[in-house]
Structure formats: structure tokens, C-alpha cells
Amino acid sequence: MAVSIVMPALEMAQETGKIISWLKKEGDPISKGEPLAEIETDKVVLELEASADGVLAGVNASAGDVVQVGKTIAWIVAPGEKPPVEAQSAAPAARTMSEQSKQAVAAATSTPAAPAAPKVEAPKVEVRVSPKARRMAEQLGVDLSAVTGTGPGGVISAEDVERAAESKKSAPAAAPAPAPWPSGSPNLSSIARLMAERTTHSWTSAPHFFLVREIDASGLIAAREKHGKAITHTDLLVAIVARGLARHPKMNASWTGSAIQYNPTINISIAIAVKDGVVGAVIPNADSATLSAISAKRRDLAERARAGRLHPPDVTGGTFTISNLGMFGVDAFSAIITPPQAAVLAVGRIADRVVPVNGLIGIRPILTLTLSSDHRVVDGAQAAAFLNDVAEALTSGAQLL
Numbered sequence: 191m192a193v194s195i196v197m198p199a200l201e202m203a204q205e206t207g208k209i210i211s212w213l214k215k216e217g218d219p220i221s222k223g224e225p226l227a228e229i230e231t232d233k234v235v236l237e238l239e240a241s242a243d244g245v246l247a248g249v250n251a252s253a254g255d256v257v258q259v260g261k262t263i264a265w266i267v268a269p270g271e272k273p274p275v276e277a278q279s280a281a282p283a284a285r286t287m288s289e290q291s292k293q294a295v296a297a298a299t300s301t302p303a304a305p306a307a308p309k310v311e312a313p314k315v316e317v318r319v320s321p322k323a324r325r326m327a328e329q330l331g332v333d334l335s336a337v338t339g340t341g342p343g344g345v346i347s348a349e350d351v352e353r354a355a356e357s358k359k360s361a362p363a364a365a366p367a368p369a370p371w372p373s374g375s376p377n378l379s380s381i382a383r384l385m386a387e388r389t390t391h392s393w394t395s396a397p398h399f400f401l402v403r404e405i406d407a408s409g410l411i412a413a414r415e416k417h418g419k420a421i422t423h424t425d426l427l428v429a430i431v432a433r434g435l436a437r438h439p440k441m442n443a444s445w446t447g448s449a450i451q452y453n454p455t456i457n458i459s460i461a462i463a464v465k466d467g468v469v470g471a472v473i474p475n476a477d478s479a480t481l482s483a484i485s486a487k488r489r490d491l492a493e494r495a496r497a498g499r500l501h502p503p504d505v506t507g508g509t510f511t512i513s514n515l516g517m518f519g520v521d522a523f524s525a526i527i528t529p530p531q532a533a534v535l536a537v538g539r540i541a542d543r544v545v546p547v548n549g550l551i552g553i554r555p556i557l558t559l560t561l562s563s564d565h566r567v568v569d570g571a572q573a574a575a576f577l578n579d580v581a582e583a584l585t586s587g588a589q590l591l
Contacts, residue, residue, distance in 0.1 A: 193242045193266040199259040235498035248273030319346040330355040385467040397565040407557040425485040432476035438576040444530040459508030462495045472508045522558035532567035536560040
């Protein structure tokens with residue numbers, strides 16, 4: 191029995207997807223789970239996998255086509271079987287006839303246009319040039335149409351060409367034309383467009399409030415050195431934040447539009463910069479994962495995100511986001527919450543600063559954390575308690591691990 195291959199959707203708001211390329215061609219045998227095509231959705235570029243064994247047939251969308259979600263783009267059939275024929279022509283035909291009828295009515299009721307006046311072409315003026323002058327003009331790069339002939343009957347002579355060439359040399363060089371300003375606007379990718387829509391919606395609908403905490407990162411640095419270079423500060427942050435969320439479940443909740451929903455799992459979404467924007471790659475069940483498992487998952491997600499090879503499960507189900515810009519030299523910043531999550535933790539760089547230490551002046555590595563929270567879900571005291579636990583864990587060398 192034929193199985194349809196449809197344009198997938200990662201979320202309810204997604205309307206279309208774009209086919210980047212087909213990895214199989216019509217008539218190829220395929221196995222269940224085998225990649226068939228690369229699809230760009232509103233979140234990521236993903237590989238569309240076969241849902242059954244068979245032969246690829248009835249491909250009706252090409253690379254570059256933007257297709258409605260749920261629309262069949264190909265079929266998986268048994269060897270020798272023909273793909274079903276979808277009844278797609280009725281509605282378009284009706285629309286076409288309607289458009290033709292409108293055009294016919296418009297043509298019948300409109301005032302006949304006056305016949306266009308015949309174009310009058312200017313008489314062509316023949317430029318008379320002596321053979322020698324023509325050769326010289328080619329050699330010297332002189333435009334004969336700009337030369338006035340002084341020979342008999344207005345013929346352009348070699349002397350005319352020489353004078354034009356000398357005049358061209360002595361003329362001051364024209365200033366280079368300034369580069370034109372970009373016209374119009376660049377076409378946004380699906381990822382960039384969705385990021386713009388989501389951040390605008392979040393910023394204008396969710397009542398953000400921000401808490402800032404500076405901590406001594408000596409314990410965090412020591413914890414990383416203890417575990418080796420394979421473990422990053424982000425890995426430690428994911429582990430500590432996830433365990434902190436287990437103690438503060440409201441920070442791991444979601445706003446449904448009218449109520450607070452507590453999430454049964456703690457899935458940390460890491461903001462990763464890609465070519466056209468930022469994607470949130472998810473580490474599921476981060477509160478129970480080991481530090482080495484978190485590190486391996488984070489590296490895998492980062493590599494595939496930058497290569498455009500994330501899959502739907504990689505970007506769905508996040509309950510809390512961590513955005514780290516410390517590697518870019520950013521001291522501190524405020525991040526926008528990713529709906530329907532309740533909060534996001536923005537992490538700056540670790541920088542040495544002069545601070546008081548036991549009543550004396552000292553130099554310590556300082557890290558700035560900024561917690562953005564949705565006031566519909568949590569209040570200031572609840573967010574502050576969570577941030578305090580995270581800060582103390584980082585200061586004391588990741589005691590929550």
C-alpha cells in the first residue's frame with residue numbers, strides 16, 4: 191500500500207517548509223528510517239526520513255519549492271506499484287475560471303483604450319570615418335561617436351582621433367562613483383523570520399523582569415580544571431541550572447496563555463548561533479544527566495546545528511534556556527524569553543576585576559549572570575531564590591553536581 195510523504199511541521203504555527211534537496215531520486219529503493227530529503231522548516235534544516243520500506247515515487251516538489259505543511263510531496267510504493275493520483279486540479283481550475291471571468295467582465299465594462307501612437311524613431315546619423323582614423327580609434331580607445339570630424343564633408347580624420355586621444359589624457363580623472371546603498375530588503379530565511387517573529391511576540395506579550403548577579407567564578411574555573419578541557423563552562427552551567435530547577439519547579443514551568451503549567455521534565459535549551467540566527471538546541475532530562483553526558487550531547491548539538499543537520503527532537507521540548515555570550519567578550523546582557531518558557535539565563539564572560547576580599551583589595555574572576563523571568567509565572571522573590579542557589583553553587587565549586 192502506498193505511503194505518503196508529507197511536508198512536516200515542528201509546531202502548530204508553522205505553515206510551510208522549503209525543500210533544500212532530495213537525497214533520493216524517483217525510482218530509488220528506500221528503507222524505513224533512511225534520509226530522503228533535506229527540509230528547511232521554521233526552526234532548522236532537517237533530514238526527512240522514510241516512514242516505510244519501498245520505492246520512492248510520485249515526487250511532485252523540487253529543490254527550492256516552498257510547500258504547505260501536510261501536503262504530499264512524494265510517495266513510498268511497493269515495487270511495480272503506481273503512486274495515487276491526487277485530485278488537485280478542481281480548486282485551482284475553479285479559481286482560474288473565476289479570475290478569467292473577472293478579466294472578461296473588466297474587459298467588457300472598461301473604456302476602450304486609445305490606440306498607442308506609433309513610435310517615431312530619430313533618423314540615424316551616419317558617422318563618416320577614414321580607414322586610418324578607425325584603426326587609430328581602436329588602438330587608442332577613442333569613442334568615435336564623441337569625435338567631431340573636420341575633414342571634407344565632416345569625415346573624421348586621423349588628426350581628429352589624435353586630438354581626441356590627447357584631450358582624453360589631459361582631462362582630470364573622474365572621481366569613482368560611490369557604492370550604491372542597498373536597495374530593498376534581503377530575503378530572510380525561515381529561521382531568521384521565525385526568530386524575528388518570536389522575539390517580537392515575547393517582548394511585547396510577556397512581562398519581563400530582570401535580576402543581575404555578579405559572582406566570584408573561582409569555583410567554576412576550578413571545577414572545569416578538575417574535569418579537564420573536554421568540559422566547558424556551559425556544560426557546568428547546564429548541570430548546575432538543571433539541578434537548581436529541580437529545587438525551584440516554578441522556574442521550569444510554562445505559560446499556556448491563561449494558566450501556569452508545571453513541566454514534568456527539565457530540558458535545558460542552549461542558544462546556539464547559526465548562519466541565519468539562533469536556534470535553541472535541547473538537552474533533555476538535564477537534571478539527571480551526568481556531566482560527561484551533558485558535554486557529549488552539547489558538542490553533538492552544536493556541530494549539527496552549525497551544519498544545518500538538527501532533527502525535530504533536537505529543538506523541541508525546551509523548558510529553560512541558557513544563552514552564553516562570554517566567548518564573544520560580552521560582559522553582561524539581557525536575553526528575551528523563549529515562549530512558552532518562564533525564564534532564560536544570560537551568561538557573560540569571566541573577567542578579572544579589583545574587588546574587596548576579606549576587607550582587603552584583591553583581584554578575582556567575576557562572572558555576571560542576568561536572569562530574565564516572566565512575571566505571569568514567577569515573582570521577584572521566587573526568581574531571586576533560584577538565582578541565589580545557582581550563584582552559590584557556582585561560587586562554591588558546583589556543589590549541586
